[in-house]
Amino acid sequence: MHISDGVLSPQVWVSGYVVTAALTAYVLTRKTDIAELPKVSIVTAALFVASLIRIPLGPTSVHLILNGLAGITLGLSAFPAVLVALILQALLFQHGGISTIGINAVILGLPALAAYGLFAAGTRIGIRGRYAIFGGLAGGTAIALGVLFFSLCLLTTGEHLEDVIPFVVVAHLPVIAIETIVLGALAQFVARVSPQALRGFRPR
């Protein structure tokens, strides 16, 4: 779900930069204690590395996207974390593009924040298996919302990309399922072995 350079109209990618700059500045200067910055970064590195793990899918394999995990584990800091991961993916592995860093951060980062809200609210409900359920929901929702934003970009960019949307949606259906299962298992596991890890690490 990393849009490369050369596809989108300037209106879309410039707006992406504007939104990303505003949100990042807000989170990093208002919501992050400078002392927390190294910790947020090291968790970002873990997200980056986890997204290098390949999951077999039919004849090929896919990388995990894990923007939902960013939300669950980092709260608001998930947005700058997604941005940093995208910058590094573009520069180190040429996934995505340079002009599209901003819009890609919006496509993946806003759903990460939604996943955070969903997980935080859901796990307050005292039902059994709530971590698995809401971890999975957060993971799947983060991808689904990402696909939605991605499609909206293609739709509004005016480069005759509307016909691509059905392909994008279909290609991501298995990814939604995969991330739902992976994050459900993950959240349940972490809640069992280190319950404070799911609460303890969110900047105010």
Place this chain on the structure above:
Amino acid sequence: MREKAISIANLSYTYPDGTPGLQGICVDILRGESVGVIGPNGAGKTTLLLHLNGIFVSKNGNVEILGKKIGKESIKGIRRDVGLIFQDPDDQLFMPTVFDDVAFGPINMGLPREEVIRRATQALRWVGMDGYEKRLPHHLSVGEKKRIAIAAVLSLNPEILVIDEPTSNLDPRAKWGFIELLRGLTMTRIIASHDLEMVQALCERVIILDKGQIVADGPTERILVDVELLQAHGLAPDNQAGQSHKQH
């Protein structure tokens, strides 16, 4: 009599989750002493070391470094005086290059640029790593990383060196090279480990820690020959195989 470098009185510490870390620690360490803190895994060695430059500050008990009680005003000076070297060098080498890492402490002290460069260069020379300034931490061997970690602390000119498990993950050659390096440093040293060979080679005094308490404290030549004492605290293999199962 020599001055006290470290004075700990009645120190107890409990982790936020309720795990007891330390209980009623009382110990004085003199200037220039080289002290080994030994004990099995989970004995509280790391927890104790983290109190020595104010990373952990316990309300129970008192820790004085070079005559100053650890507190808000003294903390900056104490962190300069006590160089703490962590077990895993990857936790300590967090900057992009070797030079950036060794310069990190001096820069935080607010030293001028030339002095930062002078200290970093000198510290790297001390540990035999000059010429490594531009190298990247992830391209170094564990032994090299450990040396750089020492340099990163020596660049602060500490009076006291506190080292956690210096020889863990080192092969024999790297280990003995590293022991030679530590022997060449003359400041007060506190070394936590369960590597008795190294403690024997480097320390004149040994403290045994178990379950957060000091269970023995004395000259190395007396403690390290007391096989029963060592066995009782999981620091030497039991005579009869099979017995160890029953004890735990």
Place this chain on the structure above:
Amino acid sequence: MEYPQIDRYAGLASPIHRWDPRAKLVAILGLIFSVVLITDLKMAMVGLAVAILLVLVSRIPFRFVLGHLAGVSFFILPLSVIILFSYHQGDEIARFAFLTVTSGGLEHASLIAVRAFAAVILIFPMISTVRFDVTMKALERLRVPVRLVRMIMFTYRYIFVLIEEVQRMLRALTSRGFTGGMNIRTLITTGKLIGMLFVRTLERAERVYRAMLSRGYEGNLQTLVEFKMRKTDLLKAAVLIAIAVALNVL
């Protein structure tokens, strides 16, 4: 799992390697943004030619560049093919069963693909000709917000440490019979593995933070760097910026 090795050719000697990293970043970024704005296919081809020329000048092996283009290709090639068959304008030039290709469609699909490859190829003279730690310091000197640069710096540093950690965990799993086949078990195991990675990483983050505190960290993360801008650096930048402008106004 691959280690980042984008800067493995940073040690070569070339006019691009010798170029001040700040000037290089600004100029080539300018060129990338110019390339993505091009609306004329011929100009886009010129942009692609400039990109390839810069790679040649930099002496970075072309197969290294090609090896890094998989990500973009997987995205761009299917996309261009869909556009090729779905966007109809101008004369019909080919027909396969029920699919038709028009001259307008061909031109538009080509434009997107050429822009995309030109832009991504430009990353190599920009990033592969300097060590990445220097790139990060150059970004900071260019007044990219320091908190963001610091985050990139720490993240980059710990990527290497954590890749090793994950590899150890994967080896342990494999030795206990984990095969990674396409099934739910694989997904659940992967979830637990990443969960474990996350728990350990939090512990590590705490230890790293302690190590920073113990060396006097109070939020200041300065580094000492020496950059020197010479006339030739500015000249090179001026040439590329001129090309960037020309690509869009000519």
